[in-house]
Amino acid sequence: MTFLEAILLGILQGLTEFLPISSSGHLVLAQTFLGLKEPLVFFDVMLHVGTLAAVLVVYRDAIWKLAMGGLSTLTDTQFWRKPVSTFNTSTELRFVWLILLGSIPTGVIAVLFKTELESFFHEVRLVSVMLILTGIILQLPRLRKQEVNNADTPTGKLRTWHAPLIGIAQGCAITPGISRSGTTISLALFFGIPAKTAAEYSFLLSIPAILGAVVLKIRDIEETTIPFYTVGAGMLAAFIVGYVALRFLLVVLNRGKFSLFSYYCIALGLISLLVALIQ
Numbered sequence: 001m002t003f004l005e006a007i008l009l010g011i012l013q014g015l016t017e018f019l020p021i022s023s024s025g026h027l028v029l030a031q032t033f034l035g036l037k038e039p040l041v042f043f044d045v046m047l048h049v050g051t052l053a054a055v056l057v058v059y060r061d062a063i064w065k066l067a068m069g070g071l072s073t074l075t076d077t078q079f080w081r082k083p084v085s086t087f088n089t090s091t092e093l094r095f096v097w098l099i100l101l102g103s104i105p106t107g108v109i110a111v112l113f114k115t116e117l118e119s120f121f122h123e124v125r126l127v128s129v130m131l132i133l134t135g136i137i138l139q140l141p142r143l144r145k146q147e148v149n150n151a152d153t154p155t156g157k158l159r160t161w162h163a164p165l166i167g168i169a170q171g172c173a174i175t176p177g178i179s180r181s182g183t184t185i186s187l188a189l190f191f192g193i194p195a196k197t198a199a200e201y202s203f204l205l206s207i208p209a210i211l212g213a214v215v216l217k218i219r220d221i222e223e224t225t226i227p228f229y230t231v232g233a234g235m236l237a238a239f240i241v242g243y244v245a246l247r248f249l250l251v252v253l254n255r256g257k258f259s260l261f262s263y264y265c266i267a268l269g270l271i272s273l274l275v276a277l278i279q
Helices: 003-018 023-034 041-058 060-074 077-081 083-089 091-112 114-122 124-137 162-172 180-190 195-221 228-254 258-278
Strands: none
Touching: 003 023, 003 041, 003 180, 003 228, 023 041, 023 114, 023 124, 041 060, 041 195, 041 228, 060 091, 060 195, 091 114, 091 162, 091 195, 114 124, 124 180, 124 258, 162 180, 162 195, 180 195, 180 258, 195 228, 228 258
C-alpha cells in the first residue's frame, strides 16, 4: 500500500463511517478496485480509530456530562441508601448503563464470529448484497412516524430493552457492507426514539465497540507489512473527513432525510454485484 492509497482509504473511511452507507463495505470495494491483495483488516481497524477520535471530539461535551453526572451520582450517599430510586432519577448514569448493556451483545458476536466475519472482507459479492440490505434497513424508520421532540432528556424514550436489540444490530454490522450507524440509528428511530438521542446513543455505543476491535487486532501489529507512518496518514485523513461527515449527518438527521441514503446503498450494491458477477 502506498502513502497516497492510505490517505485515499482514510478519506473514504471518514466519509462512510458516519454516513449510513457502510465504511467497511466501501473499503472492501475500494481495496478490490485498487488491486490490494494483502489482508488489510488491521488497517481497517486503525482507520476506525481515526473516526473514533472524531466521535470523541464532536461529543466531547456529552461525554464529559455523562462522566461527571455518573460520578456525582455514585459518590452521593443517597445512591447507596436507595440505589434503585436514585439510579432511575439519574439520566446520566442510566445512559451510561444503557451503553454498557448495548455493548454486551456486540462483544459476544464479535468474539464468537470473529473469524467468519473477517473472511467476508474478501467476498465482494457478499458485500454487495449486504449494501443492498443496508439500503432496505434505512427505510425502516419510514414505517413509523417520528415525533418531534427537541427538548428530550439525554435518554429520551430509550428503554432498557432497546439497548440489547440495538447492540445486536451493531454486532451484525461487523459484517462488511452493513452500515453500523445506519443499522443502529434506523432501529432506534423505528422504536420511536428522537433523532438527537438516537444519533447520540449510536455513536457513543460505537466507542466500546471500536476499542474492543482494537484489542482483538492488537496482536496483528507485528504481522502487518504496512509502514506505521502510512497507517498514521490514513488515520489522520479518516479523523478530519470523519469529523466533517459526522457534523453533516447530524444536520441530515435533524431534517428527517436519513432514509435518502438508502437509494445510494441499493444502487451501489446492485452495480458492484453486477460487476462481480461479470468478472
